Amino acid sequence: MNDIKALTFDLDNTLWETDFSILNAEAIMRQHLEELAPAAWMADFSLEAFRAVRADVVAEHPDMAHNLSMVRRSTLTRWFRDQGASSMEAEELAGEGFRVFYHARQQVEPYPMAVETIEALAGRFPIGAITNGNADLLAMPIGRHFQFSYKAEDFPAPKPHPVMFEAALEALGIAAHQCLHVGDDVEHDIDGALAAGMRTAWVNTRGLPTESGRHADLILSDVSELLKHL
Numbered sequence: 001m002n003d004i005k006a007l008t009f010d011l012d013n014t015l016w017e018t019d020f021s022i023l024n025a026e027a028i029m030r031q032h033l034e035e036l037a038p039a040a041w042m043a044d045f046s047l048e049a050f051r052a053v054r055a056d057v058v059a060e061h062p063d064m065a066h067n068l069s070m071v072r073r074s075t076l077t078r079w080f081r082d083q084g085a086s087s088m089e090a091e092e093l094a095g096e097g098f099r100v101f102y103h104a105r106q107q108v109e110p111y112p113m114a115v116e117t118i119e120a121l122a123g124r125f126p127i128g129a130i131t132n133g134n135a136d137l138l139a140m141p142i143g144r145h146f147q148f149s150y151k152a153e154d155f156p157a158p159k160p161h162p163v164m165f166e167a168a169l170e171a172l173g174i175a176a177h178q179c180l181h182v183g184d185d186v187e188h189d190i191d192g193a194l195a196a197g198m199r200t201a202w203v204n205t206r207g208l209p210t211e212s213g214r215h216a217d218l219i220l221s222d223v224s225e226l227l228k229h230l
């Protein structure tokens, strides 16, 4: 790892656990929409019902699938249209629902030692983020240690496609083999970064069989273990 000159990090389930913040944000969104919309339009709304409409939206617009923000807004718009809302009413409610969801979704609790680790590494390396999700990293306290945060929704394709990795290498001004990408998802993070020519650290935060990520350069149980190798 001596020739590593910069690092890129995945965010969700690498620096923090994501499922809880998403579920919490879904609940807050629903509560907010119940206050705004006529009761009849929300009577059948549930996580399962929302997901069913979302599956239809994604099936009809596969090119939109990696833009989680757009998918959520479109799903909410369709939900209210299906309930009989005008398109203006539906879009307004969808915008409100998305706004509170997005805000609540940013309330994440970094894993123990994640902040200290990023702080320590940022003193020695330029650091960037590459996420398929819609975490607003640069608005979080930990974000000040990052030079950039690339979200799939702003690119033509999500990880494992090389486009975001290549953009990161260009921003960092280094060769692919000088960059270590750190992430929890074997397909998106490890396979994607390897295909882009980068070095990889698989953070097995979910306790998967190590077999699945054995082709990573490093296998870690949490990001603090990076400090032993760099």
Ligand SMILES: [Mg+2]
Pocket (backbone or CB within 6 Å): 010, 011, 012, 013, 014, 183, 184, 185
């Ligand atoms: Mg992840």
